[in-house]
Amino acid sequence: MGVTDSSKKQAKTGNYNPVELEKEVADRWKSDKTFENSIENRRSSKPFTFLEGPPTANGKPGIHHVLSRLFKDMVCRWKTMEGHLVERKGGWDTHGLPVEIEVQKQLNLMSNEEIEAYGMEAFNQKCKESVWTYEEAWREMSERMAFWVDMDNPYVTLHDEYIESAWWSLKQMHDKDLLFRGHKVLPYCPQTGTSYSTHEVSLGYKEVAEPAVYVKFKLKDSEGSIVAWTTTPWTLPGNVGLAVGPDVTYCRVKVTSKPSESWEGRGGAEVGEELILAKDLMPEVLRHHAEVIEEFQGSKLVGQAYEPLFPGAIDKGDSDTAWTVVAADFVTTTDGTGIVHTAVMYGEDDYQLGMEVGFPAQHTVGMDGKFIKGTHEILDGNYVKDCDSKIIDLLDGENKLYREHIYTHDYPHCWRTDHPLLYYAMDSWFVRMTAVKDKIIDYNSQVEWAPEWTGTGRVGEWLRNIKDWAISRERYWGTPLPVWICESCGHQHCIGSIDEMNSLKTEDSPTPKELHRPYVDDVKLCCTAEGCSGEMVREPYVMDCWFDSGCASFAQWHYPFENKEKFENSFPVDYICEAVDQTRGWFYSLLAVSTTVFDNISYRRCLSLGHILDNEGKKMSKSRGNVVNPWDHFNKEGTDAIRWYMTSQSAPWNPMNFDPNGVRETYAKMFLTLWNVHKFHLDYAILDNFDYSKDFIPVDKRNALDRWILSRVSSVAKNYHDQYVSWEFHKAARELENFVINDLSNWYVRRSRRRLWDEAESHDKRACQFTLHEVLLTVSKLMAPIAPFMPDKIHFDLTGTSVHTADWPLGSDLVDKNLPPQDLGLEKEMSIVRMLAETGRKIRVEAKRRQRLPCKEGWIVGGPDLREFHSIIAEELNVENLTTESNLDRFQKIEVLPNHKVLGAKCRADLPKVLSELSQLDPDSLLSDIEKGTAKLAGFEITSEDINIKRVEKEGYAASTFEVEETGDISLVLDVEITDDLVSKGLAREITRRIQSKRKELDLDLEASISLKVWLEKDSPKLNEDDWQYIISETRSKPSELIIGNPEKDLDNFQVENNKIYFKVN
RNA sequence: GGGCCCGUAGCUUAGCCUGGUUGGAGCACCCGGCUGAUAACCGGGAGGCCAUCGGUUCAAAUCCGAUCGGGCCCA
Structure with missing residues (x-):
């Protein structure tokens, strides 16, 4: 297989147009069913x-979704190339509060009452429709990326x-007693009848000034x-x-006199009255002069009983601890x-503490936000926030109030109704995660985990403080509990x-249309308790939507009702x-469900991605206007x-x-460059009818440049793969990009151009074509998981097959390895060759010698034998005669130079002294002392270990030295003499x-010839006949004429040193 | 309030685990060179209190502690 028919149709490969x-390529995937085939x-x-x-x-899908889908896709494509069967089932999350909120906004339903008035059935129908609003946009984005x-x-x-x-x-959880x-x-x-997620709470923080009270408990x-002290007086009747x-x-203090300052609001204390409070807070709290009569640790108070503030509001039941002092670690003195x-x-900490110590858990406030009957005759049936003042009055009247003050703080409010939210203990169902703590940690x-610290740190920390999982929600749209x-x-x-469900259903219960509210609410069951003939009613909750997604690993297959084998495999x-x-979201819910249901992990590897921020490191948000639309880039780069x-x-x-500028840069550097390499190869391959399957030239029969680039691609591929394995895709991509730009394009192709220009069939040209073919194939396979399009185009142009059905060049336990031979020595030599070329240019800049003016002589001092590359180096340096000099x-x-690491360890605090002595010494005598073993600096014996020897060129030469690991210093010296011959060249x-640039400007074909006239001024340097012939052949000029003197009219001209040169091209 | 992560040039980043020569690249900028070599390439220049402060050490971008700023999650 050589070059495919599709590419032959066009004699010249077009310029790169990514869109x-x-x-x-996407059209070909569709018609060839490439994705399906890559699996089958x-x-x-x-x-x-x-x-x-x-x-x-x-x-709508955004740029962050492109990011996560990229890393999902990349690994799947890579594993497919490694020979695995990688099926990828799509999925949609469709339940949950965000969906309801969206629909509530749409329908302007601001409370549960309004939803129920609208009708749960109709409401849920709207929710169901709403979750597909952007399905098309998701499909388009997924396909495009x-x-x-x-x-x-x-x-x-x-x-x-x-x-x-x-x-x-x-x-399963229920049967294990975990529910x-x-x-x-x-x-x-209470106005909307809804509890709020953190996200919604954060929408409604407001600064408010409200009464806070210091209450006396006798x-x-x-x-x-x-x-x-409390900022929520309405919770006081519930005090237990x-x-x-x-x-x-x-401290226990005794009030000694009346307050000295003006008193704010209600409350007070009599002289002689005793109060107990934290020592640190006495100055803050007390408004009376008082003497400390006792000082003690809090533990001494624990167990003491006090009189209830609102007797009868709460039934003591069998609680031993009600209205006593208990210890808690969350108490501070801030x-x-x-x-x-x-x-x-009415508080998270309160509830936890209450459960621990056995306080009675009873409401004094109903779901409507009003005090329950029996709390207190003045309060019963009133909205709690309207009762602040009444409660304060009641306490004051009974001498239970020390003082009140106005307290300003941020407090969460309902973003819909603007009412303050109440922290309220809701009935809820839990999964007893605390019971499986050790297991889930294991x-x-x-x-x-990638990165590792996500597992040990973020997730690990969460699991060490694991709490029971509240899985029920008092909502409408979700999986019914x-x-x-x-x-x-x-x-x-x-x-x-x-x-x-159907087998237990009562006779007159309907069969639900689907497993959603309100249909399942209508299903009553016959009681399953022995001897009971009662009716069972469903708990009116839906499940946390994280529970839904936590079931994905088996529920996607409808396990255990179907696809048993598929799931188990x-x-x-x-x-x-x-x-x-997703750490505390999906990563957790998957693990929680698999732990409790299957006693197992649910995923072996988890890559946790960072968030995408704007180019200033700020979060992308609509209000900031810094949201990047992926289509801007899909349609451009x-x-x-x-x-x-x-x-x-x-x-x-x-x-x-x-x-966004970075995307442009990637396009311009990586993809444009790679495309031009491919285009360069393909154009000549078509022109020359190159066929990879015919007359193969073994690698050892190709020249050093070919063997070098093949070895490089092997070395790069190995690192690239290793970095994939350790999840360092960024390093892999950078290394490969560097290879494509620097090694392949800027060196191999640049140095090989002339080999392919040769019109006659030659061994060398074909060796170059085999090499380019092989390198391009390997590069496209390596790139394919990350960038699926251009590599596939290249692979298809060269072989007629998709890169996504190819095997990973590094091999695996399922596919064979396929990489060209490595020759590390050759790679090392070539890197020195390239350093020499760069050094030469540096020398010329310093010596102010134009690159086009050749040098007669050049010498390489030190380093390995590079005779094989002398012609390349000479050409790069524009040096006529390059030799190796050993003197x-x-x-x-x-x-x-000092070796800081060794010397530092040896001399420690005396290092500065040693360094300063070293800098004073003559290097030659120091070296000879070291050889004799008598070298000393500041009293320390100095050996060859302690120093590094560096060779630098003497002044007066156009020369430069660089250091190569293991090889030592290598220098390049140029002869900067100027002769007539050199000037002519x-x-x-x-x-x-200049003429070539003119040809290009005229957009002439590579093969086209021109007619050329050149005028040199009379005092211009002489141009030798050989050099004139060089111009003619390089520029494909026929006929041509060289004239000494000035032309009649203004023509294209340029200046070299002091002379103007005119030329005309037709 | 708690946990985890991040902070290096105008921008994007390498180096940090395992302390040691002058903190390395790319983009953008300036000067020069090169080119039938592409939005390319090469050389040089300018640009860094390595977030801040303190500690350990002969030696800290690197290790330790605190602070500040950003992000995520939880409360």
């Missing part, structure tokens, strides 16, 4: 399983099959009162305990009194399948990849450039500052260059 090229080809091979973290299509995934058979979390699997898994009902304290808005068994820090120092009033149902340690409770006996039953999955914000840019720009786990002293002297090159 057109990528469309052409590996059908019988070892699977590598990938699990797609499902996005929600109710928002070449994210290969099966979007035609995705898993969808709202499908009955998916929900049934989720139900099944919850039943229980409790309370969760959440910010709650001790039962001793004199005095404990003073506690006081918390103190066991190690905090408290504000308040160092004693925390605890109302179990499983987490079995996952290969499959728990039914008997109205007569209170028995609970968790349903694990549709069949089970793909679990745990080999690879997942999402952004770092193309998918390859954007994918390559994202990969190479920073480590995948680091936050990425997205710089270093002719050009060089020696310098001695230089002149010829100047003229040639």
Whole structure:
């Protein structure tokens, strides 16, 4: 197979147009079913399983989605090339609060009451529609960025099959006694009847000034009162305990006189009254002169009983601790009194503490935000926030108020109704994650995390503080909680399948249309408790949507109801990849579900990506106006450039500052360069009818330049692969980019151009073509996972097959390795050759000698035998005669430099002294002393280990020295004499260059010939006949004429030194 | 308030784990060179209190502690 028919049609390969090229390739993928084939080809091979973290299509896909889809796609393509079967099922996340909020905004439904008035059925129907709003946009984006995934058979979390699997898994947890009902304290808005997520809470913070109170709690068994502080007086009727820090120092003080300053608001204390509070806070709190009569640790207060503020508001029940002092580690002395009033149902800390110490857990406030009947006759039935003043009055009247003041702070408000949110203990269902803590920590340690610290740090830290997982939500749109409770006996039953539900259904219950509210709400079950004939009613909750996605590994297959084998063969999955914000989201929920249901991990490797920020490191947001639209780049630099840019720009786990200019740079450097290399090869390959399958030239029969680039591509490929394995895709991409630009284009192709210009068939030309063919194929295979389009175009042009069905050149346990031979010695030599070429240019700049003016002689001093490359170096340096000179002293002297590492270890604090002595010494005598073993500096014996010898050229030569590891110093010396012959040659090159540039300006074909006239001024340097012939052949001039004298009219002209030269090209 | 990550030139970054010669690249900028070599290439220049402060050390971008700024998650 040589060059394919499709590319033969055009004699010349076109310029790079990324949008057109990528469309052409994508069309071919479609018509050839390349994606499907890339999977089917590996059908019988070892699977590598990938699990797609499902996005929600109710928002437009943005640049950050391109990033995560890139890293998913890249690994899947790579593993496919390594020979694995890599199936990729798409998925959609369709439930949850964000969907409801979106629809509520759309329909202007601001509360649960309004939703219910609108109708739950209709509302959920709207939610269901809303999740597909941007499906088309997602498809288009995925296709354009070449994210290969099966979007035609995705898993969808709202499908009955998916929900049934989720139900099944919850039943497993239930059967293991991991499911229980409790309370969760959440910010709650009684006006809308909804509890809020952190995100919604953060929408509504407002600064408010409201009354805060210092309340006196009278001790039962001793004199005095404990003073506690609260900013929420409405929680005081619910008070059941006081918390103190066991190690905090408290004081009992006696009021000695009336307050000296003006008193703010209600409350007070009598002279002689005793108060207890933290020592540190006395100046803040007390407004009376008082004497300290006792000082003690908080632990001494623990267990003391006090009189309830609102007797009868809460039933003591069987609690031993109600209205006593308890210890808590969250108590601080930063504000308040160092004693925390605890109302179990209205604070997270309060609730936790209450559960620990056994306070009664009862509400004094209803879901409507009003005090429950029986709390207090004045308060009952009133909205709590309207009662602040009444409560303060009541306390004041009973001498239970020390003082009140106005307190200004940020407090969360409902973003819809503007009312303050109440922290409120809601009924909630939990998964007992605390019971499997050790297991889940162990499983987490079995996952290969990239970066490692995500697993050990971020996730690990979370798991060490694991809490029970609140899985129920008082919402409408979601997977219904499959728990039914008997109205007569209170028995609970968790349903694990549709069949089970139907078999337990009461006769007059309808069969639900689908597994959503309100349909399942109408299903009543016959009580499953022995001897009970009651009806069971479903708990009216839906499940946390993280629970949905946590089930993805099995629910995507409708396991265990279908696809048993498919699931078992793909679990745990080999690879997942999402952004770092999923740590406590999907990464956790997958692990939590697999731990509790399967006693296993659910993924073997997890790549956690950094976030994408704007080019100033700021978060992208609509309000900042710094959001990057991926299509701006798809339509300009193309998918390859954007994918390559994202990969190479920073480590995948680091936050990425997205710089649109960087995409342009990647396009211009990497892809334009690679395209031109391909174009260069392909144009000549077509012209010469090059056929890779015919008359193969073995690598050892090719010249050094060919063997060098082949060795380089092998070396680069090995590093590239190693970096893939260690997840350092950015380093891999940078190294390959450097190879393409510097080694392949700027050196190999540049040095090989003339070999291909040769019109006659030659061994050397064909060797070059074989080499380019092989290098381009290897490069395109390496690049393909990151940039799927251009490499595929190149591969297809050269072989007629897609790169995505090719084998990974590094091989694997499934496919063979296929790399050209390495020759590290040759690579080393070539790197020296290139350094010599660069050094030569540096010397010329310093010596102010134009590059086009040849030098008669050049000498290489030191280094390995490079005779094989002398012609290349001579040409690069524009030197007529290049030789190796072994007499270093002719050009060089020696310098001695300290080896800081060795000397530092030896001399320690005396190092500065040693260094200063060293700088004073004559290098030659020091060296001879070292040889004799008598060298000393500042009293330290100096050996050859302690120093580095450097050779530098003597002054007066046009020369420069560089250092090469292991080889030592290498110098280049140029003869800068100027002769007539050299001037003539230089002149010829100047003229040639101008004419070539004119040809290009006229857009002449490479093969076209021109007629040429050149005028040299009378006093111009002489141009030798040989050099004139050189101009003629280089510029394909026929006829041609050289005239001494000035032309009649103004023509193209340029200046060399002081002489003007005119020329005319037709 | 807690946990994790990040901070190096105008911009994007390497180096940090394992301390040691003058902190290396690319983009942009300036000067020069080269080119049938592409939005290319080469040489030189300018541009760095390596976020800040303190500690360890003969020696700190690198190790330790604190602070500041940014990001994410949790409260």
